Amino acid sequence: MTTTDTPSAIPATGYRLRLPGPTEVPERVRQATARVIVNHRGPECKTAIGETEEMIRPILGTTNRVMFFASSGTGVMEAALVNVVGPGSQILVIEHGQFGERFTSIAKAMNISVDTVATEWGQAIDVAAVEARLRERSYRAIVVVHNESSTGMVADLAALGALVRDRPTLLIADSVSGLGGIAMRQDEWGVDIVVSASQKALMCPPGLALASVSPKAWRVIEQDERRSVFFWDFRRALKSIEQSETPFTAPVSLLYGLRESLTMMHEEGLPNVLARHEQLSGALRAGGAALGLADFCERGPRSNTVVVFRVPDGLEGGTIVRRLYGDHRTVIAGARNRLSGRVIRFGTMGAFSAATILTDLLHLEDVLTKLGLPVEPGAGLKAATKHLATTT
Numbered sequence: 220m221t222t223t224d225t226p227s228a229i230p231a232t233g234y235r236l237r238l239p240g241p242t243e244v245p246e247r248v249r250q251a252t253a254r255v256i257v258n259h260r261g262p263e264c265k266t267a268i269g270e271t272e273e274m275i276r277p278i279l280g281t282t283n284r285v286m287f288f289a290s291s292g293t294g295v296m297e298a299a300l301v302n303v304v305g306p307g308s309q310i311l312v313i314e315h316g317q318f319g320e321r322f323t324s325i326a327k328a329m330n331i332s333v334d335t336v337a338t339e340w341g342q343a344i345d346v347a348a349v350e351a352r353l354r355e356r357s358y359r360a361i362v363v364v365h366n367e368s369s370t371g372m373v374a375d376l377a378a379l380g381a382l383v384r385d386r387p388t389l390l391i392a393d394s395v396s397g398l399g400g401i402a403m404r405q406d407e408w409g410v411d412i413v414v415s416a417s418q419k420a421l422m423c424p425p426g427l428a429l430a431s432v433s434p435k436a437w438r439v440i441e442q443d444e445r446r447s448v449f450f451w452d453f454r455r456a457l458k459s460i461e462q463s464e465t466p467f468t469a470p471v472s473l474l475y476g477l478r479e480s481l482t483m484m485h486e487e488g489l490p491n492v493l494a495r496h497e498q499l500s501g502a503l504r505a506g507g508a509a510l511g512l513a514d515f516c517e518r519g520p521r522s523n524t525v526v527v528f529r530v531p532d533g534l535e536g537g538t539i540v541r542r543l544y545g546d547h548r549t550v551i552a553g554a555r556n557r558l559s560g561r562v563i564r565f566g567t568m569g570a571f572s573a574a575t576i577l578t579d580l581l582h583l584e585d586v587l588t589k590l591g592l593p594v595e596p597g598a599g600l601k602a603a604t605k606h607l608a609t610t611t
């Protein structure tokens with residue numbers, strides 16, 4: 220399939236998966252997923268689960284047990300709610316983008332009583348407004364997206380954790396697109412439940428999700444409330460992980476993949492992994508700015524794992540997305556929400572390097588030029604390389 224109508228000066232190369240998830244899977248990880256399938260309750264699988272859990276704990280910043288599920292990220296978002304919210308209890312969802320809205324939709328589908336604090340997309344969360352709501356009402360949990368992939372904005376989990384520290388309220392965070400690319404200090408910040416998934420900064424194929432639950436949240440989960448939960452029951456999952464197992468058939472191949480990608484992250488060194496995300500996302504933003512693309516988030520705290528640009532007036536985001544794929548096999552994202560057509564999004568997470576983002580900028584410059592934008596040749600690459608040189 221091609222959408223090319225003008226031959227490009229730069230021939231299309233290989234397929235370049237540059238989405239904010241799923242992300243490119245390193246060859247080492249891909250090979251690990253191709254290993255022979257073993258008994259999901261045998262010693263080989265127990266070893267894989269045990270090593271995976273051990274290696275992911277420092278990435279989460281926790282000493283909690285970490286439970287694994289065969290699922291995409293949305294499954295564990297639902298699981299986080301269904302395990303702690305009993306009949307009559309109420310939650311507060313912080314909406315600062317599409318995935319916050321998804322939490323509200325999940326809660327509504329479960330008939331949970333839900334209040335929301337909505338922040339304008341691309342603006343920082345108003346922690347004082349959240350605190351005011353907590354004073355008015357007693358919530359079972361505050362629910363927030365750590366890294367909003369739809370806007371490129373990050374939530375201040377330390378500040379939110381401080382709000383619930385001396386209250387019975389729990390803090391639940393979706394770090395599906397954050398974990399492994401931006402800092403997570405679950406225990407220090409007081410985040411009670413962190414959920415994440417394999418296909419983003421953890422650079423694995425899609426299909427493996429995880430949840431890490433604090434002692435405070437376990438006390439709530441163990442209360443004898445009648446909850447409609449079976450597959451997602453954290454109590455059952457805890458009993459299993461204590462045996463280095465999962466309650467139901469483990470996604471053996473994906474666990475092998477995740478063990479390999481975590482090994483790679485530890486080889487690189489966790490501080491280096493986070494610094495690489497920070498430096499390269501900054502370089503892509505600098506390059507985009509030089510091409511005339513404004514950052515969707517005018518002020519911080521911006522994400523280091525997803526870069527969101529406003530589409531210049533007169534252009535349509537989908538056109539840029541299609542041209543990048545058609546002319547260059549570079550796959551980026553637009554928006555499937557209220558920002559549709561108005562933003563383009565690049566993943567800056569997982570397995571990517573300076574060469575990756577410089578290639579992105581080369582392709583972007585070519586496409587923007589062809590679409591009639593007055594772009595100075597090489598401006599994006601120049602700004603990005605300058606950023607790289609001044610931040611190493």
Ligand SMILES: *Cc1c(COP(=O)(O)O)cnc(C)c1O
Binds near residue numbers: 368393
């Ligand atoms: C990708 C993503 C999810 C999960 O989406 P799935 O398609 O269910 O894996 C959840 N939250 C955020 C912030 C995400 O970026």
